[in-house]
Every structure is written in C-alpha cells, then in structure tokens.
Amino acid sequence: MSPTYRPPGGLPGLTSKTLFSAEELKHLYQGFKAQCPEGVAKEETFKEIYAQFFPPGVNSGQYAHHLFRCMDHNQKGEVNFEDFAAAMSTLSRGPLTERLRWVFVLYDQDGDGRISRAEFLTIAAAVFALIGPYAKPPITEQTVKLDLDNDGFISEDEFLSSCLNDDMIMASMMVLEESLAYI
C-alpha cells in the first residue's frame, strides 16, 4: 500500500476557517507534518503521539481514541490538517460555549445528543487510565451533579448550563484558556 499524500488546503483558506494567524498555522503545520508526513494522521499514529506525553505503562490509548473521534469529523478514519487546525482553533481560541460543546461531543460517543451514564463513565475511565492503573474513577457524584433533570442522561443544554454555573469548571476553563494563548 503506497503511502498517501494529502496536502492540506491553502494557507489563506485555513486562516479564514480557523482563528489562527498565518504564523501560528505555519508553526502548527510544521509540527503536524513532521509527525505525519503524508498529511493525515491515522488513529494509530495519533495514539502514539499522544502516548508520548505520558509516562510509560499508562494506557493513553483510550482517551486518545476519543480525541481522535472528536477530531475526525467525517469518520474517515484519519485526521487531516484541516481537522486538526479546526480542533485546535476551537479549543484554544474559540468562545467558551464552543469549547464546552466540543467537550460535550467528546463525551457523547454515540452522537445521539445525550451523554448517558455509561458514556460518562467511559470517558472518566479513559481519563483515569491516563494516570495509570492506580486510581479508581469516581462513580456517582459528578454525573449526578451534571444531570439536572435526573433522567439518567445529560443533554447538551444541561451540560452547558451546569458547566457554566459551576465555578470550579469555569476556573479550570479559564486556566486552560490562558495556557493556550500562545501556541
């Protein structure tokens, strides 16, 4: 199987689609291209890259899988630079609601517009897997907090509103926003 080569769209197009400046896009692309010379990132590659940020022995593949799914809009099985840039743009420069929406999509694995308890726990388990086989995920509290109408599912609005009202979550989002100010 010959390696594919998918160059990204032109720089001006990307500049308009994302919230990045040309310089930032260039830098992002250089990094992207260095790891994925073909222009697209397959899930395996993505998982390898993500795994490098964590100590050995932890299973970062679960969370990476979810991230990949989020980024891969058309479910093509690969993430090209446009997807990558779009995700980065949303996460680092996008408005708060957009970001929260992104998180919602991350949690909502089957895309039905609601986060079930199982889905929530899956993500929680994936996140805890990042720290290694040491900690057990908390089961009930968070889910309960978010589930406003207690129907066992968290809809998008519930999610957004509960997050916006939660101080701690807001504080954390601010932190992340600050830290991503410079790419």
Add this chain to the structure above:
Amino acid sequence: MSTERAALTSRGPRCVDELRKPMASLFLREEVPPWPTLCSKPCRCVNFKMPGGEEPQGAGNIPPHAMASVAAWLPFARAAAIGWVPIASNPLPAPPLPRSARRTDDVKLIINVSGRRFETWRNTLERYPDTLLGSNEREFFFDEDSHEYFFDRDPDIFRHILNYYRTGKLHYPKHECLTSYDEELAFFGIIPDVIGDCCYEDYRDRKRENAERLLDDRLSENGQGDGQGAGLPPLSSLRQRMWRAFENPHTSTAALVFYYVTGFFIAVSVMANVVETVPCGTLPHSTKPLSCGERYKIVFFCLDTACVMIFTAEYLLRLFAAPNRCKFVRSVMSIIDVVAILPYYIGLGITDNDDVSGAFVTLRVFRVFRIFKFSRHSQGLRILGYTLKSCASELGFLVFSLAMAIIIFATVMFYAEKNVDRTNFTSIPAAFWYTIVTMTTLGYGDMVPKTITGKIVGGVCSLSGVLVIALPVPVIVSNFSRIYHQNQRADKRKAQKKARLARIKMAKASSGAAFVSRKKAAEARMLAQEQAAAAAAAAGSGSGQNSPNLVALNNDDEDIFELQHHHLLRCLEKTTDREFVEMENPFGGVTSGQQHPQQTQVVTPHRAISQSPSVGSRASLMACCGRHCPPILSVSRRYQKSHIPTTGGDCDEDLNEVKIRLTDHHQQHQLRRAHGNKSGMPSSADSLTQAGSCVAGENASGANGGSGQQARSPVTSAVINIAASGAQQGRHWPQDLLIMHHEEAPGDGSSSDQAGGGDEDGLPPPPPYPNVVKISSL
C-alpha cells in the same frame, strides 16, 4: 546507554509538567502514587524519574529524537485537557507565566563549516543542550565579523551531525572512516550511543574491527619490538624467552631452526609409519608377504625412537616454558603431543605378550596423530580446525539430520526387502550402511534393493540425501572462507606494517631534525636582531642598511613563534645548566670532496648530498651544506654571541640526535672557533646562501641579508627544508624526545672539528666530553 539517553534533556515550547499538573490535581487521593517527579528546571525538562528512582523507559520518556516534532503537538495535548474538566474534582492549577511569543524569539543561525554554510533555527540546536552546538560552548566559535559560527571541521560529517539535531536520529555514513567520524562526534559533544538503530549495528561492527586491528597492531608491535631484542627487558627469564621462541619461530634463529627440525621429524615419523606397512618381499620360507616394518625392524625402531625422543624433548621444553602449565597441559596441541608419543612408551612397557599385543597394535594406530602436530607449522590446518570448531552448530545439524534420515530410510528399506531371498538387508543396522552409501551418492552396489518398493524407496533416499547434505555445507564453506580471508588480511597488515613503521620512523626522524633546525634558526634570528639593534644603535646613519634586515625578520609570523620557543629552550638550558647540542652524524664519516655548486670558496669539504625520495627524510637534511659542523661551534657561538663563520656550519645535524652538553667546555670551543675564523667571512655568506637554497619554510632571507654582517650566524644556514614537513606537522614538538643514555667520551671524531682549510680528517679529535647526554628523537 539508556541512562545517557535519558539524561539528554531538551527544551520544548512549554514544559510538559504543565500538562501533568492538571492531571495530578484532578485526582487527589491516597491511592494515587506520588507523581513521577519532574525535573526542577522550569519549562525545560520532559524527563522524569519514577518513584523508586528507576529511569522510565518506553513511550512516556519522550526519546530525544521525537521531542522535536512531538513538541509541536504539545499545545494540542494541553488543549485536549479540556476533556478532563468535567470530571475534575479540583480546579486546574494556573499555567506558568507565558513566555513572550516564543516563535519570534527563534532566529536562524548560520554555521560555517570549512566554507560550507548551514543554517538552522536556534531552537533546533538547543534541543540537545549537552552538546557543543546546543550549549553556550558554541559561542567560542562565533565569528563577530561575519556573524556566523565557524568550525574548521569536516563539512561532510557535519551534515550528519546537524541532521541529528533536526530529526533526532544520528546516522552513520558507511563510506566515512570510523575514526574521523568518532572524532567529529567527540568534538561536537555527541555520544555515539545515540546513533539510530538503522546504523548502529554497522557502526558497532566497524568499531570492533577497528579495535581488533589496533590491538593486533599494538600487540605485534610490542611483540616485534621485544622480539628484535632491542627492547627486550633484561629481566626476561629463560622461560619467557623460550616460550616466545616456541610461539613465534621467526623471532630468533634458534627458534627457526627448532621449528624446522621438529617439522622434519614429524614428517619423517609419519613417513616411517606409512612405509613400514609396505610389503617388502616375502619370508624366506613362505609366500606370506612381509612388510618393510617387519623386515627392517631395527631400522624402524631406531627411527621411531629418535622421533619420539625429539618429540618428548620438545614437549618437555614447552611444558617448562609455558607460562601457565595447567592451561598448557589442557590445550589441544599438548594433548596431541602426548597422544603422539605415548604409544611408544607404552609399547616399551609391554612385552611380547599375545594378549596385549592386540592392544599394542591398536596403540600404534595412535601414532598417526603425529600428523596433527603439523598444525603448529601450518596455518591452513589451524584455520580448518578453527572453522570446524566455529561451525559446530552447523555440523551438528548436519549430523543430526543425516542420522534421522538414515534411520527412517533404513527402516523402510529393511521392511521392504525383508522377504527377498538371500537379501543383504538382514537387519535395520545392516540397512544403515546401504542408506549412508546411497544418501552420499556413493552407491557401492554391495547392497541393492530387489523389490519395487525397495527401489522406489532407494530412489527417494538418494534424492533426499543430496539435499540434506548440500544444505549445511555452504555455511561451513562460507565460515571457512571468512576466517581464511581474515587471516590473509592480518598477514597482509603485518607485511605492510614494516613499511608503515618505516614511514613512521622517517617521519619521526625528520621531526627530530626539524626541531633542532628550528631552534637554530631561532637562535640565528635572535642574534641577528641583536646585532642589528646594536649596529643601528652604534651607527645611526647606517641603519638604513640594517633596518631592511630587521623588517625582513619581523615580517614572518613564524619568527615570533620560533623566537619565543627558542627563548623557552634557552630558559631550560639555563635551568639545567646544560646545552642543546647536535651530535654529528657519523654518517659513515663521509666527507666527500664534493663541493656544493653554490659555494665559491670551499673551506672544508662538504658531505655528499644524497638523494632521498621522501620529504623530510634523513638525506634531505644532509642536503644542504653538508659539512659536519662542530656543534660545539654553534654552542660557543651562542654563548659568546660571536659569530664564527663556518662553512656550512651547523647545518648538518644528526637526524635523530641532539646532544646536551655542559657548559664548561667552552674553552675547547674557543679553540675551534679560532680555527674556524680562518675560514674567512665569505664562506659563511656562501654557506648561508647555499643553505638558503634548501630552506623551504624558514625565513632565511633575514639571515642571508646580512652579508655584510658578521653577526649573522650561519646557524640559519642550518635550516633545512624540513621546515616544510615541520610546519606541516604543526607546531608541536616531537613528543618522543628521550634521553637515551648517558654517554661518556662521545668521541665525536674528527668531524666535530672544524678547521680552516683542509679536510676534516686531518683535524685532531676533540677532547672527550663527559656528561654529554644524548637526546634521540625517537
């Protein structure tokens, strides 16, 4: 190696610990083990230690090569942390102070390596701060004028080094010499362990080969040196000498003789064993053929005795000389020796008893082992034995597979042919013989299958035999060939070593001479300067003539260096109260009557100018002004700052020897000086010009310019064109100046004398100089 890899830190755009801190705070519970501690340097480190101190291995420890591009993904990983927020039980910690737009900090650096310019980002270089380019060590090489970093190194290899920074992988180019590559790596502070896996095997193999070769060379150099007797430590005992003689027959004549004698007797013994079984006529009263051994019993017995005595003596001598007797006794060769001579002694002990004579005959068979003693004499045999030993596994496989096939086919053949009348296949073991003969395609025909099944099986057997045997054989053959060629190469290296050592010796010789000549040149120049200064001071108006000389002197950069070096040697002389003197070269005491064409006035005969092919060889040293000048004169000249013209003065130097003499023999020098004076001035000038012609790098013009100056010491004329090679060797002194020995009464011979007129032979020999210490440049 892994620790060193781990030790390589790199700087990323943001510290990874920023990423981890949120994680750590998310899960504050006791089960969570202490998070791997991070390096203390902020924003610089992605290395961390696991609790317990082991270095992390694997994906989490970002290998330096990946750091480069993975760093670009760090913002993404941080952004992805947004997914943790809903689960977090604690707020995320504040990020570190953001650095100003990192990317605009990044500048491109120009690295100029021997003219080839490389450009790269500064960040690329700083990925590896433990190296020259990544640390501020590179500032030492910064050229302010051109705003680039200049390295006077090999640009081809530098390409690989720079690629290491760029991609994180260090490759080893196969066409480059290993040592030069290693040197470049060492210079740039990169350890060879980071060579990528793709090239590491190759690198290691070549390094091992190189090391073996060097070791080999060194060993044989030492061995040769010792063997030649010159460097033989006087404490070498008889035992050691004997052992060396046994192991290396070429070291001394006696060893060589011994070697050939034993070889001869081995051959004789083997031949005797063979011949004594040849039928030699018949018994007088019967038709039974008689073997030669029985007919000439006494002769063969004597021959056997002689051989065995020689072998016994040899074995005992080896045993005595062996440094480690237990090891020697257990070695293969010694076992062969013992087995070769034991039958004889056992035979002596056994009487002509019928019971035992059968055993005695068997023992005689062992005498054939004497032929293995030849392996000491033949390298090919040794290689063969070594090959078989090293191919033990292939041989084992061959034997095993053959055995399997034999058993299978023999069984089948037996059952197929069992029922044939008067069959040869009486049992399975009997069928073994058939199977072996068939599989090796010998096909004697003494056992032949008669049934159809048998024939089919026989056919299959022979076909498979070919395959089974053919498979391991090439492996054995290639092993043999490889070892054989290795040996050939070793021999070739040894043969070339002589030439190489000769070259090295010549180079050393020339450097020793260059040392002396440079020293003399320096002296000359210093004297000239002093003279010029004195003359200028004395006669102000006449300085116009002198100043050009001064100018000529100072123009040359080398002069400064030489002068300073000379000053240093002078300090040494003063300290030790000795002088550097050259010894004349007793070059056969040649004082041919040849005159140098340039010299108009011949005061003393000149030595023949001999031709020599190589630069800086001995002969070229003699080339100019071949007169053996009394070194004494040069010394005295130096000390009294007087200028004695000599013909061709001190231009000769013995290549390798410089004598140091105590200073209290000046009066004798003065004697000679007086003699020398008679030679008159012009000769000095001529000798100077003549010498000047042979000078390559040294600035003799200054010396020659002083035709009107008596001050000019002809020492300058001594400058020999070694300068070319001397300069090439760099301004380092031959390290091998040693003091050879303390010499009494050197008896320099008539050549040390310089007298006006006549040939040197007529001069009286100089008085002996006690306390002369010879320095040899080897």
